[in-house]
Amino acid sequence: MGCRVPVVSVALAAALAVYATRADAAEPDIPAQVVPLAVAPKPPQAKKQSPVLRFFQPQASIECKVKSPAYEGRAPLRAVRRAIMQKRAVRVVALGSSSTVGVGASSPRATYPIRLENDLEGTIEGLKVEMYARGQSGEVAEDAAERLKIEVAEIKPDLVVWQVGTNDAVARIDAETFGALLRDTLSWLASHNIDVVLIDPQYVERLSRDERYTSIVNEIATVASEMRVLLVNRYDAMADLARQHPGSSYLANDRFHLNDLGYRCMAEYATKAIVAGLLQADTENGAMH
């Protein structure tokens, strides 16, 4: 096991270098820690060869290209890296997704957790993901945090991908109370060495000027930055998508179609965030060797 560490480190560090270079080249104005979405489209099979791992560039489909960054923050995903090093499946809990089981990749409406699983496995060859999708039951905020802890204690995941804030925004919980709860739960996850990627609520045009709703979205960004947690900017990305396609085919036949697109893109953005976090963990580890 020990001899594999440097090899994997080198492979991943090389991949990070390539990834960062390409991202910077595409959007030089964006700070280094923010990976832009508007990178040139890459063929999905473009890959970096290495003796151990083959690293594929995270997919960026044309529909999901937006101006806002896919994710924010820099945080090494140490637990995920540890799982890969131990040659075991990475256990991922996708919380807050209205997902269904039994829908295979062949389904035309493959759900977000399955897309995320496929995207992750397709990005690093040899990576096996065990995905546990758990929906929101609509509990009040403090109970939702309690439930998360119990799910985590049960599943013992390496990574929690948490769509957070929607229930609280719906229940009109004030941002400060919500923020305190989120901080508490993130500290708890950190204390148990579990990696986290947050996903903020969906963009809804009607609510874009609703201060209570946007204050929850902003609070998530504040807490994520403070707690050094990766945050997928679903809200901004969906807002961009809505602006880019006003009254377009996304909304023409079915005004809720944007939701499906949002989920599809979210899996891509989350994959980018996870890959970046993983590479950072690897670089950090490489520096220690």
Next chain:
Amino acid sequence: MRSPNAIDFWRGVALVMIFVNHIPGLDYSFLTLRQVAISDAAELFVFLAGCSLAFVANGGSEAKPLGKVVVRLLKRAFEIWQAQIVTISIAIAMLAAGAIVFTDPLLLEWHNAGPAFSDTVRSSIGLVLLTYQIGYFNILPLYVVLMLLAIAFIVLSRWSMAVAVAASLALYAATLAFQLRLPSWPVGGAWFFNPLSWQILIVLGYLAIYVRQANPSWPGLLERLWPVSVALVMVGAVVVFLDYRPDPMLVPEPRFFFIFDKEFLSPVRILSMAAIAIAFYPVFPVLYRRLGPVVRYCSSLGRNSLPVFCVASLLALSGQIVRYIGEPTFLLDTAIVTSGLILLRVTAWVAEFQ
């Protein structure tokens, strides 16, 4: 129509609390049990259902014919199943209508309702099988299974009450120890309320009435337990006030015995509910004398718990939508609660109308 009694009254109180609890963030939430106790109105509601069951099975004093009891419980389970299908269908339709009227796709994602729209093929099957539940519409599926488990309990109890109670306890312990669950489908995970553990509350409620009927010294025992129960209720209130909850990663295995879990009904929640039941047991006669209209109001809800519960669930969802669409204020919350309480009384009146 029977006159007000303690079971109907407390069941009515639990229904009002469930209605308020089902609108998270409501200014009136502080009036509900969950703000001062580790258990909440759901436990009380199920416990009282167990009390009623004892009357169904044993009538006044002597046991009713087993065949009749079984058929009655089967019919009741079927009735609750129908109520669940109708209520959840209306809830899904309300979310869909809200999404169209307010051009707000987020409503389609509320409380796990997403699959009803994005995976209709599977969810329509799950809906009928009760394996597809949405948030706040998950108590009736629990009741259906509890009615079926109650049949097994009563059949066993006719042979030996000790064996029936032991079987219930064994099922509860095994459920917590081995994490036995009823799976959700097509959404991953399990039922929000685990019937395999919650059945213990039905049995406790049943036993409370059964022992009272069989043992004349029961009120004396309750009197002796009263100070301990009041102390436990106060300790529970302090625990809730301090927002203390055991860390599920740090408690010993099997962890569901030691945390405050609602899905599995951890023992501390049963203890909390039992303490509340004993502590408030002497309150009803006092309230009956002093607050007649309140007692009559709550008892009317309790007498018609199924239709009142269904309407309360739908009113709570309407309340959630109204608070989400509008700007929640104390005035709006007051209007929601007041109109809700009036409509619940109207529901009870309609249900009793001859």
